[in-house]
Amino acid sequence: MRAAFSVPWFLVFSIAACVPLRLSASEPDWASLTLRDVEAIHADIEANHPGPHNILDPTFNQQEAIAYQRAMAWVEKVSDYSGYFWTLRGYLASFNDDHVNISPTKKAPVLPSRWPGFLTAFDGHGQQVVVTRLDNAPVPLGAALISCDGVPAQILADRNVAAFTTTWSLESSRREVGWRLFTDMDNPFIQRPRRCFFLVDHHSQTVQLRWRRISASEMQKYEFVARQHHVESIGLRVFPDGMRWLSLSGFDGAPGSAEAQALTRAITALKQNRDIILSSSRFVLDLRGNSGGSSDWSRQIAEIIWGRKAVEAVPVTKEIDWRASPGNVDMVSKEWRQLQLSPDTSQDMKTFVSRVVSGMRKALQSGSVYWAESDESQEGKSPSRFFPLVHPTIFLVTDGSCASACLDAVDLWRALGAVQVGRETSADTLYMDERTDLLPSGLIMLRLPMKVYRGRLRGSNIPWEPVYHYDGDMRDTRTIASWIAHLPLSAEARKRP
Structure with missing residues (x-):
């Protein structure tokens, strides 16, 4: 398998x-x-x-x-x-x-935060507009940034934000981190804006920025508004119109973690409600706020909804090369020992990690740089596809925070027929599965990938675009649910009473 x-x-x-x-x-x-x-x-x-x-x-x-x-x-x-x-x-x-x-780490000093009393964010047209502010801020909501200190808005964002972030070319990334343009966290390698021009009601307005300190907790409040960041509690709910909705705001695989326990309860509820869900016309899988974790969760969910045969028939990455270094073997071996004691981890995941440990050890002993993880279950078999004949329309809600194992979920669920709605996801390269190292200073944890995909269907740093794009506030669950309730159904779902 x-x-x-x-x-x-x-x-x-x-x-x-x-x-x-x-x-x-x-x-x-x-x-x-x-x-x-x-x-x-x-x-x-x-x-x-x-x-x-x-x-x-x-x-x-x-x-x-x-x-x-x-x-x-x-x-x-x-x-x-x-x-x-x-x-x-x-x-x-x-x-x-x-x-x-x-x-x-907790040992690291806290970077000071300053701002001019407002934050901008990228809209869907690449324009930076004021989206949150203090009551006495010098510019109104909706004001569009033209330039600062003679530097056009886009170039300024490239210099001050893009140089210290990833995948800046993606709309989702610009929406996720564009708010940082008008924050100052003592970066000595950029020049803080001083005098900016905004377009307000078709008129240019000059603003002399007055930077002031703001606490980390207060800044987070404004950041979440700028990003439209929203994290629902993990679990299954029913809306007044009968539509069932599974919120999956994280895929933490750490044994015993609060998120893992919530996911286990959600999966149990999904199993108990499966017949009702499959007899309905719509079902929603909500990934807003999910930045990854373990893709074991998305596979468990898929097997409940679509069935194991359907999941196993989905085309997969042909091969994965794991870097067979002593450090990586040690990391995965220690993880395997912890997973054996976890009641929240599936047996498939435990078996998989055991196979990775064994393969990496053999590769290391033989002097090979990589251990090739191949699909043993598909050897000698011709490609096939299996899908249930009758199903509701399953809508998949995403936002720009969807990365890593969240993208794995979108890969799998879309292949099984889910209809993606909401916003563009984030993206990842072909390098995956992080190891975490404490740097010599003790101040920073370093995260690096251990494996590389070969022939993955979704290319490097390619996001998923929704079938139906949502232009409203991604924090407003009720309005999003009402919007989904009016989206077209699949042919099978339209047969439902």
Whole structure:
């Protein structure tokens, strides 16, 4: 059987021979600390990332070398934590891969936040407009940004935001992070806007920006408005019109986590309501706010709704190459031991991880760079497709936060016939399944992929576009449900009473 799963990245492992530094009460030597962490990232990529040996990605090493040299040049300018953080962020953003990333530990200082009293966001036409503000902000909601300090709005966003994020070419990414243009988190490698021009009611308005501090919790409130970010509680509900709706705002695979427990309860409810769902005309799978985790969940859900035979008949990636490094073998082995004790993890997932561990160990022992995970269940068989003859129309709601295992869900469910609605998803490269390493400073966790897809049907950094695009507020569940209730049904669903 094909185990098209993404392994959860809940385990934390340190880079070999890297002991976290103890920061003294006095200000540390930030340049030296940054240098050590940049070198550790560079070494970890060489040791564990599939890219350095991937002949189908011939520019990987050159691009990594350029990014590394740029980061090394920035090291000389680092004098505080902000410079340290943005050097690392800029280094990894150059990979244009959300699975190559960093996150601060609890030991890290908090970056200060400032803003001018308003935030802009990209609309569906590439225009940056004011979407949230203080009551006394100098510009109204809906004001469109023209330029700042003589720099056109788009170029300014490219310089100050795109250089430190990934997949900027996607509409979903610009919607997700475009709000950062009018935030200041002490990035020493950009110039903060001072004087901007906006279009207000067909007239140009000049605004002298007055930057002020804002707490992280307050900024998050405005950020969520700008992104239209919404996270529903995981679970099955019934709307007044009888439409059933399964909210799946995360796919955390960590054994015992609150999210995993909520998903287990949701799957139980789905099983109990399966007959009612399949006799209805509409059913909704809501992935808003889901940024990934383990694709084991989406497969379990698919087998309940469509049946195991239908799921196994879906075309899959022909082959996956796992980087067979000592570090990766150690990571997956430790994960396998934890998964054996988890009641929330399916037996398919446990079997799959066991096979990965065994295969990677054999590849490592033989001196192979990769272990090739192939579809053993399809050997000697001709391609086939199986789908239930009668079914409701299953609508799949997505937004721009859908990445990693969430994209795996969209891949699978769309192939089974689900109709995607809402907004464009995020995207991922062919490098997947993260390992997590603590950098020598102890301030940052590094995330790197361990495997590379071969022949995946969805290409590298290609998002899913909805069949029906929703232009309204993605936080308004009731209105979205009403909109879905009026969308066309499939031929089978139209036969329902």
